[in-house]
Amino acid sequence: MAAMQFETPPAPAAAAPPAKPFTKKFWKSVRDFPMLYLGALIIVLLILAAVLAPVISPHNPTTQFSDGLTESGIPVGPSAKFPLGADNLGRDILSRVLYGAQVSLLVGVISTVINLVLGVLVGTVAGYFGGWVDNVLMRVTDIILAFPLLLFAMALVAVLGPSLWNVLFAIGVLGWGTMARVVRGQVLAVKEFEYVQAERALGASNTRIMFRVILPNIIGPVIVLSTLNVGQNILVEAGLSFLGIGIQPPTPSWGNMIEAGMQTYQVAPWTLWFPGLALVIAVLGFNLLGDGLRDILDPRNTQH
Amino acid sequence: MGNILEVENLNIQFRLDEKYYTAVQDVSFSIREGETLGLVGESGCGKSVTSLSIMRLLQPPTQISGQIRYKGKNLLDLPEKQMRSIRGNEISMIFQEPMTSLNPVHRIGTQISESLILHKDLSGKQARQETIRLLQSVGIPRPEQIVDEFPHQLSGGMRQRVMIAIAMACKPQLLIADEPTTALDVTIQAQILDLMRKVARENRTSILLITHDLGVVAEMCDRVAVMYAGRIVEEGPVRQIFRNPQHPYTQGLLASLPKVDGPRTRLQPIEGNVPSLKNMPQGCRFAPRCRRAMDVCRQRDADFHLVEDAHRVRCWLHAE
Numbered sequence: 001m002a003a004m005q006f007e008t009p010p011a012p013a014a015a016a017p018p019a020k021p022f023t024k025k026f027w028k029s030v031r032d033f034p035m036l037y038l039g040a041l042i043i044v045l046l047i048l049a050a051v052l053a054p055v056i057s058p059h060n061p062t063t064q065f066s067d068g069l070t071e072s073g074i075p076v077g078p079s080a081k082f083p084l085g086a087d088n089l090g091r092d093i094l095s096r097v098l099y100g101a102q103v104s105l106l107v108g109v110i111s112t113v114i115n116l117v118l119g120v121l122v123g124t125v126a127g128y129f130g131g132w133v134d135n136v137l138m139r140v141t142d143i144i145l146a147f148p149l150l151l152f153a154m155a156l157v158a159v160l161g162p163s164l165w166n167v168l169f170a171i172g173v174l175g176w177g178t179m180a181r182v183v184r185g186q187v188l189a190v191k192e193f194e195y196v197q198a199e200r201a202l203g204a205s206n207t208r209i210m211f212r213v214i215l216p217n218i219i220g221p222v223i224v225l226s227t228l229n230v231g232q233n234i235l236v237e238a239g240l241s242f243l244g245i246g247i248q249p250p251t252p253s254w255g256n257m258i259e260a261g262m263q264t265y266q267v268a269p270w271t272l273w274f275p276g277l278a279l280v281i282a283v284l285g286f287n288l289l290g291d292g293l294r295d296i297l298d299p300r301n302t303q304h
Numbered sequence: 305m306g307n308i309l310e311v312e313n314l315n316i317q318f319r320l321d322e323k324y325y326t327a328v329q330d331v332s333f334s335i336r337e338g339e340t341l342g343l344v345g346e347s348g349c350g351k352s353v354t355s356l357s358i359m360r361l362l363q364p365p366t367q368i369s370g371q372i373r374y375k376g377k378n379l380l381d382l383p384e385k386q387m388r389s390i391r392g393n394e395i396s397m398i399f400q401e402p403m404t405s406l407n408p409v410h411r412i413g414t415q416i417s418e419s420l421i422l423h424k425d426l427s428g429k430q431a432r433q434e435t436i437r438l439l440q441s442v443g444i445p446r447p448e449q450i451v452d453e454f455p456h457q458l459s460g461g462m463r464q465r466v467m468i469a470i471a472m473a474c475k476p477q478l479l480i481a482d483e484p485t486t487a488l489d490v491t492i493q494a495q496i497l498d499l500m501r502k503v504a505r506e507n508r509t510s511i512l513l514i515t516h517d518l519g520v521v522a523e524m525c526d527r528v529a530v531m532y533a534g535r536i537v538e539e540g541p542v543r544q545i546f547r548n549p550q551h552p553y554t555q556g557l558l559a560s561l562p563k564v565d566g567p568r569t570r571l572q573p574i575e576g577n578v579p580s581l582k583n584m585p586q587g588c589r590f591a592p593r594c595r596r597a598m599d600v601c602r603q604r605d606a607d608f609h610l611v612e613d614a615h616r617v618r619c620w621l622h623a624e
Contacts, residue, residue, distance in 0.1 A: 194404040201359055201399075202392030202419045202470065216409040 036292020042285030050101040057095035058083065062250045065090045075268040085270040088260055093271065096252035097278045103253040104282060107168045108234040114172025115233070116226050119179025120215070126180070127187030128210050138184065145177035149232075150239045162245045170240075171233050182225055186218035193217075220297035224290050231286030238279055254279045308477055308510045309358070310334040314370035316353055316362070318581070324367060325581040327353050329534045331370075335478065340504070340511040342521040342542070344557070345531035346578050351514045354531075355480045358512070359397060360387050374478070393423040396471040398500075400483040402463035406455035412439075413451035416470050423474050438469040441506075442499055461492035468499060475507045482514045497524055518561055522546060527614075530554050533579055533589040535605075540615030550617040552594045588620065596621060 030037045049056075058081075059065070068076055068090025075086045084093040126137035144152075149171070156170040190196065191214055199213045240246030241255025249256050254275040261272030316328035328350040335341045343351045356362050358372055360379060372379045374395065379387065396419075399405040406415060416438060417431035426434060432451065439447035442465040455463060464484065471479055481500065485493040501524060504511050513524055521528050522542060529539040530553065538551040549555045556574040576593040579585055585592050591601040600620050609622040 194399055194401050195407040197361065198397070198399055198405040198467075198470075199407070200361055200391070201397040203388045203390070203422060204392075204418075205388060213407055217407070219409075 033292050033295060035288045036296065039285050039288025039290075039292055042281060043289060046101055046105065046282055046285060049098050050105045053095075053098040053102055057092075057098050059092040059095045061091065061095040061099040061252045063091060065092070068092070075264055075271055077268065077270060084274045085268065087257070087271045088264045088268075091250075093257075093274050096257055097254070097274055100252045100254045100257060100275060100278065101282070103164065103247055103251070104234045104237060104279070107164070107171065107237040108230040108286075111168050111171035111175065111233045111237075112226055112229045114169070115176040115179055115229055116222070118173065119176035120183050120222065122176065123180040123183025123185075124187050124210050124215060127184035128191055128206070128214065130188075134184070137180070141177050141180045144174060145181075147174075149175055150236055153236060153240060154243065154245060157240060157245050162240075162248055164247055164251075167237055167240055167246050171236050175229070175233060175236070179222070179225055179229065182221055183218065186221055187214055190214050190217050221294075224294040224297065227286055227290035227293060231283040231290070234279070234286070235283055254282075306337060307334040308337050308339075308375065309512070310371070310373040311354070311358070312371040312373070314354065314357065314372065315368070316350070316357055317367040319365040319367075320582065326584070327534050327581060328357070331531070331534075331536055333529050333536065333539060335510045335512060337477075338505075338508050338510055339527065340501075340513055340525045342525035342528040343512060343514045343531060344516065344518065344521055344528055346516060348578055349531045350534040351531050352482055355397070355482050355512060355514050358480060359391055359395060389423065392419045392471075392476075393474045394476055395478045395480065396474070396476040398464075398467050398471050398479065398481040398484045401487050402460050402467055403487065405467055406463055408455055411452055411454055412458070412466055416451075416466065416473055419470065419473050434473075435469075438473055439466070441503065442466070442469045442472075443495075444469075460488055461496065464488060464492075464496050465499065468496070468503065472503050472507065472509070476509055478510045478512065479504060480512045480514070483516070484513075485520060486515070486517070493520075500524070518546075518557060530557070533584065535589060535618065537590065537619070538615075538617045540611070544612055544615045548611070548615075550611050550615070550622060551590075551619050552596055552621075553590045554617075556593075588618075 065082075065086065068082060068086030070076060075088055075090065076082060078085045082092050082094070084097065087093055087096065122137050122141060126134040126141075152174045153167070153170040156174065157166055160166040160170065187210075196209060196213055199209055204213065237246055237253070238255035238258065241253040242259045244256070244259065246255055247253035249260070257275035258272060258279070261275060265272045310332075311334065312332050314328055314331040315326060317324040317326050319325075331350070331354060333341065333343075343354065345351050353362065357368055358374075358379065360382075362368065368380060370380075374390070379390070382390070406412075413432060413435050416435040417426070417428070420426045420431040420434055421428070436447045436451055439450055444450050444462060444465055450458070450462075455466075458466065464487075467484075479500075484500065485496050488496060497520060500511065503509070511524070513520070515521060525542050527540065528542050528545050529536050530545070530551065531537065532553050538545065538549070538554045545554060546558065549558055553574070556572070559572040560574060562571060574593055579589060579592070585602070587603045588594070588597070588601040588605050591597040594601065598620060606618050606620045606623060608616040608618050610616050611622065
């Protein structure tokens with residue numbers, strides 16, 4: 001009986017659903033992808049720290065304070081004057097960490113842009129043309145990938161001389177291997193689609209097909225990889241600076257701060273902790289953002 | 305009326321496992337100005353390959369010989385750059401799958417105006433207006449809005465209309481339509497065919513219609529060429545082919561179609577399968593499936609014989 005009484009079915013798709021207010025959509029999205037937003041938040045804070053470093057730092061990052069060291073020459077711990085303590089030369093660690101964010105972001109982002117350009121170029125050309133072009137370019141990529149990036153960059157910086165721009169350049173021209181491989185794989189898949197053939201039938205040139213037709217279709221993975229790449233490159237920069245061939249003291253960089261912290265770790269552990277913590281949080285932020293973007297851009301993920 | 309396209313002794317070979325196999329052999333046909341030629345055959349008989357070779361879109365390793373003359377120029381000899389200025393401009397193409405032949409990341413308008421900007425040197429603004437006019441002419445409602453939509457917002461039939469708009473944007477002399485309605489519903493098919501006929505007539509465009517659907521051929525074409533296993537076996541005006549098919553393969557194709565009128569009889573399939581590229585029979589390629597095959601059929605392939613005016617068939621049954 002009951003089954004015969006059909007109620008008018010609710011018309012879900014017929015009328016356009018009332019547009020949700022933006023804030024509501026935003027919070028739903030935050031609930032769906034909490035890690036993505038955490039990563040984004042970290043990065044925003046990082047950028048603020050770097051940009052506002054001259055304003056919000058309590059001290060000049062290179063000023064050596066006599067009251068930063070105890071009478072026996074040990075760095076003082078966190079206090080009102082030095083919120084995160086002082087380092088082995090009596091400089092304020094908070095100020096140095098904030099200024100260090102400038103270096104890390106600068107190197108991380110610009111070297112990634114260089115990686116991006118080179119990797120996309122090599123990967124697209126290799127995947128699109130195939131044959132011997134592919135072979136040559138991918139073998140070069142294999143060679144690039146066969147060396148540990150840090151070691152390779154060390155060699156290059158050793159030749160060029162240590163400076164911010166040389167570090168950035170070295171990481172930029174050496175770190176595009178993974179990008180090239182990923183892009184090539186994506187291009188191989190996309191170039192078989194009928195719309196690529198259709199575009200060719202319209203008289204489009206190879207360059208046009210590669211960069212106007214195929215590239216926009218693979219932009220998702222490229223963005224994800226680039227984001228992860230920034231974190232990676234920040235680490236390499238820290239590594240180089242730690243080894244003394246990156247950013248040269250007294251310019252603060254998390255890498256050279258950690259190196260300096262190593263010497264006083266026994267008596268003043270905060271000299272090591274805080275730059276280390278900053279580095280971990282920054283890289284974590286980029287990794288969370290990258291993973292989150294991957295989830296969002298994954299077509300199999302229908303949540304959004 | 306002159307011939308817009310003449311294909312002469314076209315041979316296409318593919319390389320498989322280090323050996324070349326002939327996919328298209330000795331194919332010749334021509335299309336007059338404003339004419340629609342149907343190229344009919346089963347899957348794998350070489351009709352799509354033939355159409356791609358006209359556009360020079362076959363990927364290596366492929367060997368092509370013979371001549372493909374468009375307005376007297378052999379397209380196979382043209383440098384790539386000149387070929388590009390012909391593609392989409394003088395000869396354009398409609399593909400089978402409307403769902404996948406539009407680029408998902410670009411707006412409809414961008415994809416149509418692209419070839420106008422590329423070939424006709426229109427400014428962005430002019431191209432946009434022309435695009436809206438084109439969308440209107442292919443029967444798309446609300447063209448001013450659709451122009452800014454993405455392909456996934458349109459149905460299959462709508463997308464095929466967009467494909468036609470793209471193909472006709474530069475008013476080509478020749479339109480190659482590779483199974484343009486195969487992926488569509490029957491009702492939409494008729495609409496799309498009507499549309500193609502209409503826009504072709506308006507622009508005096510010749511059509512090379514590739515299909516396996518004889519119904520579509522009957523509706524659209526002036527002449528038809530029947531292909532089997534890489535060769536043309538029969539060619540002639542549509543009416544003659546349908547009324548008086550001469551090649552046993554053509555006869556078989558027509559006999560396997562259901563008829564609306566006349567006595568109800570069982571449909572007659574053609575026994576057997578299309579031979580594979582690697583395993584072509586000697587002599588006439590249809591001989592193994594032909595009920596009327598003779599000894600000579602299995603040894604040598606026949607030449608063309610004229611049946612009636614402009615109706616020729618490649619079969620030993622018609623040899624004098």
